[in-house]
Amino acid sequence: MAIDHLDGRLIVLLAREPRIGVLEASRRLGVARGTVQARLDRLQSNGVIRGFGPDVDPAALGYPVTAFATLEIKQGQGADVRAHLGGVPEVLELHTTTGHGDMLCRLVARSNADLQRVIDRVVGFDGIVRASTAIVMENPVPLRIIPLVEQAAADTG
Amino acid sequence: MAIDHLDGRLIVLLAREPRIGVLEASRRLGVARGTVQARLDRLQSNGVIRGFGPDVDPAALGYPVTAFATLEIKQGQGADVRAHLGGVPEVLELHTTTGHGDMLCRLVARSNADLQRVIDRVVGFDGIVRASTAIVMENPVPLRIIPLVEQAAADTG
């Protein structure tokens, strides 16, 4: 479950240049191709690497507005709310949390006006008592994993 | 910038089975290989598909705890705070938002105890006035894009 330095270099390399294959990666890392193949297999069966899906930009799809909504849920309605939100395409992720609200979800919309429609759809459900929305203005640190991978690799040696 | 039905099917296919290549994708979609190649090139130069980086699971890396922190920033300290948080590996993303706080960031940690260390590091900076943290318990809807892609493709034709 812990990754070593070579694993870290491999993941970072693949994150920076996803198009390179196993062979090119082995050249860059200075190890045999079989080693890279074995490491990749292990990382994937470990679950460290979930896959290599396309990284789609919602903004380029026509959904440039992102927001986070904190939801307050009626007791015992959790499962229903989860199912409801799972059916809304503009809900990109949903977490249940400690703290002020009960759930936190990430939304996207075509415009600020469209965000109103999305929020109406999200909160238009019996189990949701209240919603508080924060619209994203800037995204100084886009979702990233490389620094954490480097940290994890360094922790091992 | 808008995607058509074939683009949508292609993205969904690649998201479901990332390992298949251009040739296999063309077979599945029932179109010529050149078409798939051209579509992919266009989607990538459009920025709709940013890349095919490895999808790394922080939990499998040894960081099973996720939290969202809402930060309140001292006026005029935005840039410094951004730089500070960008230097913390456990900060996976950072947004500036409207609403109660000024910034929202996603954190991971090795344990609840370790989260305290991470938060201390995050807020141990002059420009940050206050922080409010929500720990993630469950993740009923993991970060996803397929429903939105299908929506966007359906909107076109």
Next chain:
DNA sequence: CTATCACTGGTCAATATGTGCAGTGAATGG
């Protein structure tokens, strides 16, 4: 000391890739 393990460096056949080509059909604009 010995078994185990990961890595190397090599081979092999099968497959995929990048590239270019001519032909077809639909939509566009003069």
Next chain:
DNA sequence: CCATTCACTGCACATATTGACCAGTGATAG
């Protein structure tokens, strides 16, 4: 109405990559 443009098809080719093996080597652990 005609000419052009565009996307797609189906095909070809040389090259590169893949998955699968194998024997040999060095480090490690029991």
